[in-house]
Amino acid sequence: MDNKINRNEFLKNLGFRGASLVALYCTSKGLSSCSSDNTVVPASVDLTVDLSTTTALANTGGYTIVSNVVIANTGNGNYVAASITCPHENKNAIKYQGSSFYCPEHGATFSTNGTCTNGITGKALKIYTVTKSGNTLKIT
Incomplete structure (x- = not known):
């Protein structure tokens, strides 16, 4: 049995894996430029x-x-x-x-x-x- 994969299949596979990683990362707050760390700004201080x-x-x-x-x-x-x-x-x-x-x-x-x-x-x-x-x- 030949375990070789052609270049086209390799690139498709690589692209799919990369896109999956980016999608996973984007669902976290890592890529969001307007993400919040839930910091509360006090109305007043003393x-x-x-x-x-x-x-x-x-x-x-x-x-x-x-x-x-x-x-x-x-x-x-x-x-x-x-x-x-x-x-x-x-x-x-x-x-x-x-x-x-x-x-x-x-x-x-x-x-x-x-x-x-x-x-x-x-x-x-x-x-x-x-x-x-x-x-x-x-x-x-």
């Missing part, structure tokens, strides 16, 4: 940050992450705080650069009021209230 010990906030454009909140120095004694969770993919990836928030996972950018500035998502980034008193920031 954080206190001591500016005298947080060197990352000493200069304009500097930022730090505390308890899943990105806190940034926007200059002239002003600060902004946002959820670390990107509203597009629900991944904890938000960073601050220059004068806006961005998600390095897919390139969405957000103003300091939370509006998406490049159209990647219609959802706003959660922005928290920041109150400064002396060297202390209160984020709620």
Whole structure:
């Protein structure tokens, strides 16, 4: 008995197996660009940050992450705080650069009021209230 298979049958078989693997993978959340990791963004937080010990906030454009909140120095004694969770993919990836928030996972950018500035998502980034008193920031 000859166990040889012709080239056409081999390629069909290979294509079918490959398509089956892709279909299996796609049914999981692996290929979905808008998959959710079920992250819940709290409506409010209650954080206190001591500016005298947080060197990352000493200069304009500097930022730090505390308890899943990105806190940034926007200059002239002003600060902004946002959820670390990107509203597009629900991944904890938000960073601050220059004068806006961005998600390095897919390139969405957000103003300091939370509006998406490049159209990647219609959802706003959660922005928290920041109150400064002396060297202390209160984020709620």
